[in-house]
Amino acid sequence: MKExxxxxxxxxxxxxxLAGLGQIYNKRYIKGISFIVLEIAFIVATxxxxxxxxWGIITLGTIPGVDHSIFxxxxxxxxxxxxxFAVxxxxxxxxxxxxxxxxxxNGWEPPTFSQAVKNGYDKAFPYIMTAPGLILLIFTVxxxxxxxxxxxxxxxDLYNSPPRNLVEWVGLSNFLDLGTVDIWKNTFASVFTWTIxxxxxxxxxxxxxxxxxxxxVNDKRIKFKKTIRTILILPWAVPGFVSILIFAAMFNDEFGAINQDIIIPLIGGEGLPWxxxxxxxxxxxxxxxxxxxxPFVFALFSGVLQSISSEWYEAAEVDGATRWQKFRHITLPHVLFATAPLLIIQYTTNFNNxxxxxxxxxxxxxxxxxxxGGTDILISWVYKLTFETNDYSMAAAISLIIGLIVSIFAIFQFRRTSSFKEEGNM
Known part of the structure; x- marks a missing residue:
């Protein structure tokens, strides 16, 4: 009798x-029962x-002093x-x-239970090993x-802080304020322009x-290359925050060495208002x-320059190329091709420096x-809004704008970068 x-x-x-009923219909009883148990357990537990x-994410609470909107x-x-995850x-x-x-x-024969367990383990092993990392990524990023x-x-914000007050959904109001309310509009325009x-x-x-x-330094006529490279990389060896604090002291208007020992002796007056x-x-x-x-860029470029074959420069000299032409048509294309992704990262890093x-x-x-402030960039403005004025919603709105700008710039530039293309043509 035909099945x-x-x-x-x-x-x-x-x-x-109901998850698992289709598997039971297909006579895959163990898998079907397992799926049913998983679904019921998920529903009961959560x-x-x-x-x-x-309810909370829709309403953000209904009773001030009782409901905590942020929770x-x-x-x-x-x-x-x-x-x-459930979906x-x-x-x-x-x-x-x-x-x-x-x-x-189509005539497929289902595996035995032991074969199914072995096949399932083999297929699931990569997912089992990466699952902890995925969960950590989800809850930390x-x-x-x-x-x-x-x-x-x-x-x-400070005036709508739970549990005393409830937080409310306001739609695009924060973004509209950045373009319509004078103090927000002026500040955003100034800070955004300076950030760019x-x-x-x-x-x-x-x-x-x-x-x-x-x-x-890569020029053949330069001697003591190792010593020179070491000296030029020294600023990179000192922690950045230490260098910044030293410079802040040096450029202090009242007692800084730049004003007291250089500017005032040369031009007089009270120095420059650094x-x-x-x-x-x-x-x-x-x-x-x-x-x-x-220093980082110098070290990066130095490694790339040493990898360029000297035969290319020799061939260019035979053709009568000038130093500028060799730099423009050999050195620069190779350097940019090899380092373009890292240079793009330099721009995105400084955008949020x-x-x-x-x-x-x-x-x-x-x-x-x-x-x-007069030299605040978007990220430092967000910090002040968060920790000094407690305007959390506006800080979040500006952070969202920052994320979109950096993402769009990075994606656009990476797609145009030759080192990310399979052809590898310069």
Missing amino acids: KKLNPTIAMVLSIL FDFLWLGL LLVYGIVALILLA TFYVFNVLDARKQAIKLN VFPLLFAIALAFTNY VWTIVATSFQIVVGLILAVL LTDPFYTKIVLILIQTWLGY FNIIYLFNEGGPAVQGQNA
């Missing part, structure tokens, strides 16, 4: 109704928490993460039931990111200085970052009509 064919659609529908989390928001995000499992369960029904209809994104759409200028100028300076020094005038402070910050950043901005002058000096 009755299985209907993949029925198997799929049964698995949708139902109350999921209900509280979903409810955290519960809600965790509930969504758990639901994402992933459910989709796998449905697809597995349909796939196995088709395979059985994904969860904080989702929490920050959620805060950007609330009114969580700071990122481009400071990073470009350190790259140019590192490239020039690497090319000079820490009290945003223009001079910005110049100093760019110079300090160039000092701190060029909090240390130098805050340690040198805490983002100051103050600017009238703004709630950020």
Whole structure:
């Protein structure tokens, strides 16, 4: 008697109704029962928490002094993460039931229990080993990111702090305030403009200085190359925060060595307002970052330059190429091709370079009509909004903007970088 064919659609529908029913329909009883037990256990263990989390993330509480909006928001995000795992499992369960029904209809013989366990272990082993890392990643990266994104759409600040007051969803209000409310609009425009200028100028300076020094030291006529390289890399060996604090003392308006020992003896007066005038402070910050950043670029370029074959330069000399032409058509393309991804990282790192901005002058000096200092970049402004004025929702909104800018820039540049293309053409 011909065995009755299985209907993949029925198997799929049964698995949708209850995880494991489709497998039982396919006569994979152990797998089906296991899926049913997993689903029931998940529902029993997490139902109350999921209900509280979903209610909390929708309402953020209803009774001031009793409901803690931030705790409810955290519960809600965790509930969504758990639901994402559950949905992933459910989709796998449905697809597995349909796939196995088709395979059985095509004459596939199910493995024995011992074979199934062995095959399952072999297939699942990579996932078992990476599962702890994945869970850690979710709760140390994904969860904080989702929490920050959620805060950007609330009114969580000093005046709306639980449990005394409830936090409310305000939609795009924070983002609209950045473009419409005068103090936010003026501050954001000023800080954003300076952040872009700071990122481009400071990073470009350190790259140019590192490239020039690497090319000079790599020249055949230079002697004592190892000694020179060691000296040039010394700024990299000193911890950055130590160098920044030393420079902050040197450029102090009242007792700094730059004013007292150099500026005043040369031009007289009281010296230059390095820490009290945003223009001079910005110049100093760019110079300090160039000092701190060029050693890494210098070391990076030095390694690449030594890998370029001397035969290419010899062939160029035979063709009558000048030094500039050899640099432009041989040296520079090779250097940029090999280091482009790391140079892009230099720009994105300086975009969020909090240390130098805050340690040198805490983002100051103050600017009238703004709630950020004259040299604050976006990330240092976010720090002040979070820890000084407790405007958490606005800080989260600006952080979201920072993340989008850095992500878009990095993705766009990496896609255009030759070293990420299979062809490898320069």
